[in-house]
Amino acid sequence: MTKVDLNSDLGESFGNYKIGNDKVVLQYVTSVNIACGFHAGDPLVMEETVKLALENNVAVGAHPGLPDLMGFGRRNMSISPREAKAYIIYQVSALNGFIKAQGGRMQHVKPHGALYNMAAKDYKLARSIAEAVYAVDNELVLMGLAGSELIKAGEEVGLCTASEVFADRAYTSEGTLVPRGITGAVIHDKEEAASRVLEMVLEGKVTTLDGGKINLKADSICVHGDNQEAVDLVKYIRKVLKESEVEVKALK
Helix, strand or coil, X not given: CCEEEEEEEECCCECCECCCCHHHHCCCCCEEEEECCCCCCCHHHHHHHHHHHHHCCCEEEEEXXXXXXXXXXXXXXXXXXXXXXXXXHHHHHHHHHHHHHCCCCEEEECCCHHHHHHHHHCHHHHHHXXXXXXXXXXXXXXXXXXXXXXXXXXXXXXXXXXXXXXXXXCECCCCCXXXXXXXXXXCCCHHHHHHHHHHHHHHCEEECCCCCEEECCCCEEECCCCCCCHHHHHHHHHHHHHHCCCEECCCC
């Protein structure tokens, strides 16, 4: 039977700012990527999100980003490999403290936003991220865009990797995500998203924004927790996967 992980980015509220439908989304995913305080999240939100994930028997991962709270970590920044490595160690270690304090174990690390997209193309940056994850815990899974430099770097460092695909994002012909500012970059129709998911999981292909097809590996499917339709989308995708006899389970 074909197997795939279903993940979502959660814990992105901070202070009085609330975002996402974490409690509901957690009922349908198998892994979560929790913000670590740089692009979103704060200590109380991190603690509470870890608690909710463990209560729902959902695997927990760190979602470290660039230090850009105002831009939600989605603006590119010029950072050195040394800075990137330190940012990852700092954030992953912080979240890991909350997980250990509640008797859990971290499953994976998935960079957020601009850092994720930059590392998909920049091998030096990807390598520094992979080395940071390995330094914290070499049994962690490094999650990255399917076919990206981050996956390549993770494998070369000696980490287990998980190739991620996106249910609600469009792809370029190069296999990267279409920038959010471009029309059609974010997919809101649940039937279209589910159809693309089946294509990626069962056929190892995806239809790009220009109508072509590219090959990609799908170990984990991401549905963004801050998408307004996130709850309906994740419920529908899980239903369609079950009907297609695809087992939805965590990476480890």
